Amino acid sequence: MKTRITELLGIEYPIIQGGMAWVAEHHLAAAVSGAGGFGILGAANAPAETVREEIRKVRELTDKPFGVNIMLLSPYAEEVARMVAEEKVRAVTTGAGSPEKYLKLWQDAGIKVIPVVASVALARRMERCHVDAVVAEGMESGGHIGSQTTMTLVPQVADAVEIPVIAAGGIADGRGFAAARMLGAEGVQMGTVFVTAKESIVHVNYKQRILKAKDIDSEVTGMSTGHPIRSLRNKMTREYLRLEKEGASFEELEQLAAGALRKAVVDGDVMYGTVMAGQIAGMISEEKTCREIIDSIMQQAEDVMKKAM
Ligand code: TUI
Numbered sequence: 255m256k257t258r259i260t261e262l263l264g265i266e267y268p269i270i271q272g273g274m275a276w277v278a279e280h281h282l283a284a285a286v287s288g289a290g291g292f293g294i295l296g297a298a299n300a301p302a303e304t305v306r307e308e309i310r311k312v313r314e315l316t317d318k319p320f321g322v323n324i325m326l327l328s329p330y331a332e333e334v335a336r337m338v339a340e341e342k343v344r345a346v347t348t349g350a351g352s353p354e355k356y357l358k359l360w361q362d363a364g365i366k367v368i369p370v371v372a373s374v375a376l377a378r379r380m381e382r383c384h385v386d387a388v389v390a391e392g393m394e395s396g397g398h399i400g401s402q403t404t405m406t407l408v409p410q411v412a413d414a415v416e417i418p419v420i421a422a423g424g425i426a427d428g429r430g431f432a433a434a435r436m437l438g439a440e441g442v443q444m445g446t447v448f449v450t451a452k453e454s455i456v457h458v459n460y461k462q463r464i465l466k467a468k469d470i471d472s473e474v475t476g477m478s479t480g481h482p483i484r485s486l487r488n489k490m491t492r493e494y495l496r497l498e499k500e501g502a503s504f505e506e507l508e509q510l511a512a513g514a515l516r517k518a519v520v521d522g523d524v525m526y527g528t529v530m531a532g533q534i535a536g537m538i539s540e541e542k543t544c545r546e547i548i549d550s551i552m553q554q555a556e557d558v559m560k561k562a563m
Contacts, residue, residue, distance in 0.1 A: 255552065258418040259441035262366055262386055263345060264319045266290030269431075269548055270389070270420060272445030273323020273347055274397065274530070275299065276519040277456055280308045282544070284315035285453035289545040293320040294347060299328045302337035309341050319344035321368075326351030339363040347389060347443075350398050350481075352376060357383050370422070370443075372400020372407070374414045381415045388415065389443050392423030396446055396484050396532040399423075399474070405437070412438025426534040428554020432562075435555075446532040452543045457522030461541065463529050469536035476511075479504055483511075486529040490514055 259268040269291035271278065275298030283293030295312065297305045305322065312320050322338050324331055327350045335356040338346055345366035346353075353369050360367050361384070370389040371377045377388050390411040392404025400407075404423040412419045421439035425431060426447040434442045449456055450464050463486055473487040475494040485491060494510055511528065518527025542550070 257440035259387060259420060262418065263292050263321075265292050267548055267552055268420075268441030269551065270294065270321075270347075270441060270443040271448045272395075272422065272443055273297070273321075273325070273349065274445050274449065275325065276516055277449055277454060278323065279455060280311035280315065281453050281455055282448060282451065283308075283320050284312045285451065285544040286448065286548070287312070287318035287320045288316045289543075289548045290318075291544070291548050292345070293318075295320070295322045297322055297324050297328065297330070297334045299325065299330065300334075301330045302333040305334055306337050306341060309338075309343060321345035321347060321366075323347045323349060324353070324356075325349050326353060332356075335359060339365065345386070352379070354379075354383060357385065368420070371411065372402060374407075374410050377411045377415050377419075381417050385417065387418040387420060387440075389420040389422050390439070391443070392421075393474075393482075393484070394424030394533040395422055396530040396535075399482050399484050404434075408434065408437040408439050424532060424534045426532075426538055428551045428556070429558055430534070431551050431555040432558050435559075446535050447538055447547055448544065449531065450538055450541055451547060452541055456519050457524075459522035459524045460518055460529060463524045464531050464535045465539055465541065467531065467535035467538075469533075471536065472531070472533045476507065479507055483528070483530065484532065486524075486531050486535065488527075488529060489525045490528055 257268045267290045271286040273294045273296035278296030286293035347368045349370045366386040368387045390408045393399040408421045418440040420441040421434035422443035425442045473491040476483045514528040517523045
């Protein structure tokens, strides 16, 4: 399948992996790129040199193109932004803010820029800055979310901009892929399903929590702080929501959440850690390789699109 996204990124299938903190490391990114999609390293809160080493490790595993996601709230965002320009990765995606101040740096280095947006306004602003594409991410996604659903955001962004749009949030199979195409997207970004991939290095407890999740197991914390986070319900989310209801201060809430994602991903503490995952977790029940995930999505998308006509 050829779209402006496969052309832009030099990939076989318009499937992009989300830049998930602690999860999107070199094994996963190389596996997704190796399977014909676009693998992404999540820089999250890591310093530039750590991410540079990860880039080199991906290059040892595959000669296919891949990218880096820069989480703009990171204290290291600026040094990571400069480092990726030196390393000349194929593309940068950004999250949790506007990347305006880094655009010239990346564009001068010939790097494709794909900001993640949660609103039409930011999508328009990004297009005026000549970015190459946008990811329109609905609130079905795991982690930091906006307030529009994928179903409502994607067509509105697709109408508002001429550049290609990638849909994200709630997509994990060929039906979701086909639906995203119908809404005007030329590619999809998926996170949760790749967390469960065989090549994903997350703790077995984290993977099992997603594979066993039901449709209604998802919770949003942090509405009161302005940084809403979607994760799977556990003792952590219950305690957080209780504190929020009682009007706890930002500092108190931050203290509870600090280090909680690492605790779940690395240590496997899925009771007191933060198990970030999207709402589609309930549909994912089988551990597959990245290649199996991508191949089955493309096959199912073709089948359902044929059947619908
Ligand atoms: O960034 C994500 N997902 C994330 S980042 C993350 S780490 C984190 N931890 C604690 C607090 C905040 C983040 C975990 N998951 N997805 C991309 C995304 N970006 N979703 C929503 C946005 C977004 C939201 C507001 C982008 C821009 C924006 O406003 C920018 C502006 O200036 O208008």
